Amino acid sequence: MKRVAFWMVTFVILFVFVFPISWVYLTSIKGKADIYTLEFSKQFIFSPTLYNFIHLFYKTPFFQEITSTFIVAVASTVLVMLVALPAAYSFARFNTGYGHLLFITISTRMFPAAVAAIPFFFAFKALGLLDTHFGLTMLYLYFNVSFAVFLLFGFFREIPVELEHAAMIDGYGQLAILRRIIFPLIKPGAAITAVFCLVFAWNEFLFAFLFTRLHAKPLSVGLSNFWATIEIQWGPMSAGAALAILPTLTAAWFMQRYIIRGLTFGAVKG
Amino acid sequence: MLGQGDEVRAETLPTELLGGKAFWETLTSERYFKWLLITPLLLVLAIFMFYPLFYCLYYSAHQFAMPRPPKFIGLDNFRAVLQDVNFWQALGRSFYLLVISIAVELILAMGIALLFNREFKAQNVIRGLCLLPLLISPLAMSMIWNYILHYDLGLANHVLATIGFSKVNWWTPKMALYTIAAMSIWQWTPFSIFVLLAGLRSLPKDAFEAAKVDGATPWYTFRRLTLPMLMPMIMIIILLRTMWLIRLFDPLYGTTHGGVGTETFDWMVYRVAFVFFDVGTGSTLAIISLFLTLIICALLFRVLMKSLGAAE
Numbered sequence: 001m002k003r004v005a006f007w008m009v010t011f012v013i014l015f016v017f018v019f020p021i022s023w024v025y026l027t028s029i030k031g032k033a034d035i036y037t038l039e040f041s042k043q044f045i046f047s048p049t050l051y052n053f054i055h056l057f058y059k060t061p062f063f064q065e066i067t068s069t070f071i072v073a074v075a076s077t078v079l080v081m082l083v084a085l086p087a088a089y090s091f092a093r094f095n096t097g098y099g100h101l102l103f104i105t106i107s108t109r110m111f112p113a114a115v116a117a118i119p120f121f122f123a124f125k126a127l128g129l130l131d132t133h134f135g136l137t138m139l140y141l142y143f144n145v146s147f148a149v150f151l152l153f154g155f156f157r158e159i160p161v162e163l164e165h166a167a168m169i170d171g172y173g174q175l176a177i178l179r180r181i182i183f184p185l186i187k188p189g190a191a192i193t194a195v196f197c198l199v200f201a202w203n204e205f206l207f208a209f210l211f212t213r214l215h216a217k218p219l220s221v222g223l224s225n226f227w228a229t230i231e232i233q234w235g236p237m238s239a240g241a242a243l244a245i246l247p248t249l250t251a252a253w254f255m256q257r258y259i260i261r262g263l264t265f266g267a268v269k270g
Numbered sequence: 271m272l273g274q275g276d277e278v279r280a281e282t283l284p285t286e287l288l289g290g291k292a293f294w295e296t297l298t299s300e301r302y303f304k305w306l307l308i309t310p311l312l313l314v315l316a317i318f319m320f321y322p323l324f325y326c327l328y329y330s331a332h333q334f335a336m337p338r339p340p341k342f343i344g345l346d347n348f349r350a351v352l353q354d355v356n357f358w359q360a361l362g363r364s365f366y367l368l369v370i371s372i373a374v375e376l377i378l379a380m381g382i383a384l385l386f387n388r389e390f391k392a393q394n395v396i397r398g399l400c401l402l403p404l405l406i407s408p409l410a411m412s413m414i415w416n417y418i419l420h421y422d423l424g425l426a427n428h429v430l431a432t433i434g435f436s437k438v439n440w441w442t443p444k445m446a447l448y449t450i451a452a453m454s455i456w457q458w459t460p461f462s463i464f465v466l467l468a469g470l471r472s473l474p475k476d477a478f479e480a481a482k483v484d485g486a487t488p489w490y491t492f493r494r495l496t497l498p499m500l501m502p503m504i505m506i507i508i509l510l511r512t513m514w515l516i517r518l519f520d521p522l523y524g525t526t527h528g529g530v531g532t533e534t535f536d537w538m539v540y541r542v543a544f545v546f547f548d549v550g551t552g553s554t555l556a557i558i559s560l561f562l563t564l565i566i567c568a569l570l571f572r573v574l575m576k577s578l579g580a581a582e
Contacts, residue, residue, distance in 0.1 A: 006385070010396060013382055017400050017460065023425065024414050040428045087311035094304035105311065108319050110513055110563050114539040114556035116318065118549060119325035142318035149311065174303050203407035205520045210544060220409050224523060227413065234417050241410040248405040255405070256398050260464040263404070264506055 024245070027238035028052050035234050052239035062240065065222035071133050072218060073201040076140035080148045080197050083141070085190065088152035089182065093164070102153065108146040113206050116142060124211060131213045139207045144197045151196065151262055155189025156182075192258045199248050199255070219244045326560075329553035340550070347554040356538065357555070363447060364535040368515045371451050371458075372508055378455070379462030379507075384492075386463070387470045401464065403457045412524025415453050443531035450532055453521050458514070462507050469503035470496070505574040509567060516563055535559060 027035060034046035056062050087105075090096045120139065121130075129135030159182065167177050205220040212221060223244060226237035255262065330347055332340035351357050386397060403411075418425050419440040427437040440449045473496070481491045519536050522528055528537040539559060543552025 006390070009385060010390075013385075014396060014399055016456070017403055020411070020414060020418060020456070021402055021406065023418060024410075027414075027417065036423060038422060040432050043425055043428055083310040083314055086307035090304045090307035094300065096304045096308050101308070104319075105315065107564075108315065110560075110567055111319070111322075112517055112536065112539070112556055112559040112563060113519070114536070114543060114552065115326050115560050116322045118329065118543050118553050118556060119322040121544075122325075122549075123321075141314060145311065145314055145318075174300070199405060203405075203409075205407070205409040205523070206540075209523070220407055223407075223410055223413060227416075227524060232416070234423075237413055238417070241407075241414060244410055245406045248407070249402065252398070252401060252405045256394075256401060259401055259404065260461075260468055263461055264465060264510060 021245070024238050024242050027234060028242040030235065030238075032235060052235035055233075055236045056239045056243075060222065060225075060236065060240070061217070062219075062222065062243075065217055065219045066243070068133060068136075068212075068216050069202060069218040069220070072136045072140060072216070073198050075133070075137045076144065076201050077194050077197040079137065079141045080144045081190065081194055083145055084148035084152055084193070085186070088149045089156050089178075089186075091149070092153050092156035093161070102150070105146045105149050108142070117207065117210055121210065130211060131215050131217075133216045136208060136211055136216055136218070139211060140201045140204065143204065143207065144200055147200070148193050148197055151193045152186070152189060154261070155186060155193070158189075159185050192255065192262065195251050195254055196262045199251050202248060326553045326556055329549050330557050332550050334550035334553075335546075335548045343550075347550050348558075351551060351554050351558065356533070360533050360535045360538040363531075363533065364516060364518070367447065367451055367454075367518065367534060368512060370448075371454050371515055372511050374451070374455050375459045375462045375511065376504065376507065378459050379466055382459075382463050383466035383470055384496075386467060397464075397467075400460050402460075404460050406457070408457060408520035409524055411457060412453060412521040415449075415521075416525045419449065441526060441530055446526055446530040446532045450518075450521055450525065453525075454515065454518065458511065462511075465503050465507050466500060469500045473499055501577040502574065505570065505577050509570040509574055512566055512570060513563065516559065516566075 029048040029050070029052070030046050031049045031051055034042055037043065091102050116139075124130045124135050129138070163181055163185075164177055167181050172180065203220065204218075205224070208218045208221050209224065212218065219240070223237065223240050226233050226240070252259075329340065331342060331344060333343045333346070334340035382400075386393070390396075417423070419427075421427060421437065421439055421441075424440075426440070431437055439445065477495055478491065481495055486494075517536050518534050519540065522532060522534065522537050526532045528534075528541060533541070535555075536559070539552060539555045542548050542555060
């Protein structure tokens with residue numbers, strides 16, 4: 001009896017969390033008539049069509065948008081890792097700045113987006129960086145770096161210092177320690193951090209919306225354009241959303257074990 | 271380890287002969303190396319933190335509506351904003367949204383975390399599926415909700431009509447803020463669930479066994495043992511969710527565009543600065559937003575540290 005109750009509640013919970021997502025995919029293969037239907041049964045019983053995807057591919061700059069998203073997400077993640085890896089190591093191993101610097105780094109994450117967005121809008125305008133991949137990449141570097149430093153800080157702290165001491169006694173220099181000892185051990189943590197940065201950059205909307213128009217417009221902004229048209233095109237919009245969330249759903253598989261640690265900046269070991 | 275001394279000498283000898291190498295050696299000595307490693311981060315912070323902060327403060331002291339050049343007016347912007355009814359309403363809405371979202375999320379998540387805090391069939395798959403809302407682009411999701419909650423076409427009203435209720439208009443001025451809250455609750459409850467689950471799993475088992483032996487009721491155990499020990503986790507959730515909810519923007523963009531009584535503080539900053547191009551007022555609002563966030567987070571951080579100290 002107790003078990004039946006448990007599974008019923010669990011099923012309801014799963015349904016609430018998963019169903020809206022599956023509805024995206026269901027809507028994306030519906031024809032226009034089945035989307036604009038007033039009959040309840042037709043919401044579930046319909047003949048699937050690829051019309052929405054064809055519309056998305058041929059009538060909207062979908063491929064340009066997804067390329068932009070991909071370029072910016074990957075480039076910003078690489079930059080973030082190049083900056084964050086050495087810094088996090090320095091914080092974790094040498095306690096550089098006695099915690100104050102680390103705190104300042106984390107506090108950038110509390111900044112409201114507008115604080116950065118307003119001044120940078122003018123700076124980018126003057127420098128001709130509006131609507132460029134480079135400009136958006138730099139913004140995402142800002143957006144992700146504090147988070148990455150803190151998450152990596154936690155991973156570096158888990159590497160026992162004794163290993164490094166032992167290596168030093170064996171005559172390794174700082175660089176050799178980094179290359180031979182630290183680098184192999186930090187690889188999994190670095191990979192997790194990178195996946196997080198990729199997902200955050202992939203999903204980011206506000207900066208992209210304010211700083212791009214046509215050329216560097218990423219997927220999130222492209223999706224929002226379906227809103228701006230007079231009649232909302234639910235079909236192609238769902239098709240776009242279905243494809244846009246696919247990579248993050250895949251990433252979820254790799255992040256599962258670390259997601260809570262990632263989102264709480266390493267404060268909770270999930 | 272007999273050959274150890276020889277090895278060290280073999281490595282240090284050539285560096286004494288080559289000037290360039292000696293420079294490199296100093297640079298990688300611990301004293302300089304730690305700063306060398308951190309230099310890129312300091313550069314990024316200087317550019318992306320102090321530069322915008324400086325300019326935001328600068329603009330906030332100027333009358334600066336886009337086409338015209340900025341004109342210094344001191345604190346007049348702050349005075350005007352504090353006298354603006356819209357500002358207080360938006361702030362009130364943000365705060366209201368904050369309180370109801372976090373309260374509902376915590377209650378739901380606590381229930382689900384307690385339910386999932388056991389071994390059951392396919393537990394990893396089920397927990398994994400519950401994580402999905404966290405990773406989906408909030409913007410894409412808000413547009414989906416807009417469709418599901420559409421008055422005539424949306425699934426929600428179809429279902430309500432089928433089981434005999436009257437249709438609900440989810441976007442009236444009275445309802446809309448709650449609808450937005452519900453969307454945010456749907457997306458972020460999994461976060462609270464998993465933080466609380468992690469907390470539950472790290473609790474010491476013997477205290478609970480002792481309580482059981484003493485014949486404590488489940489409710490008593492929960493109130494006197496589980497809840498106090500989970501306090502740090504709850505504070506972390508409140509702290510982070512506060513930070514995120516103050517910056518609620520995407521769900522509004524996909525649905526109401528700040529209309530029908532849903533203009534939150536962050537949306538107001540966006541509207542003033544980027545729709546009206548009143549940069550002076552926009553910067554003033556941004557500074558106020560930053561200030562409020564820092565105060566709230568500092569307060570919560572204090573409580574968090576206290577509860578962490580109490581838990582240990």
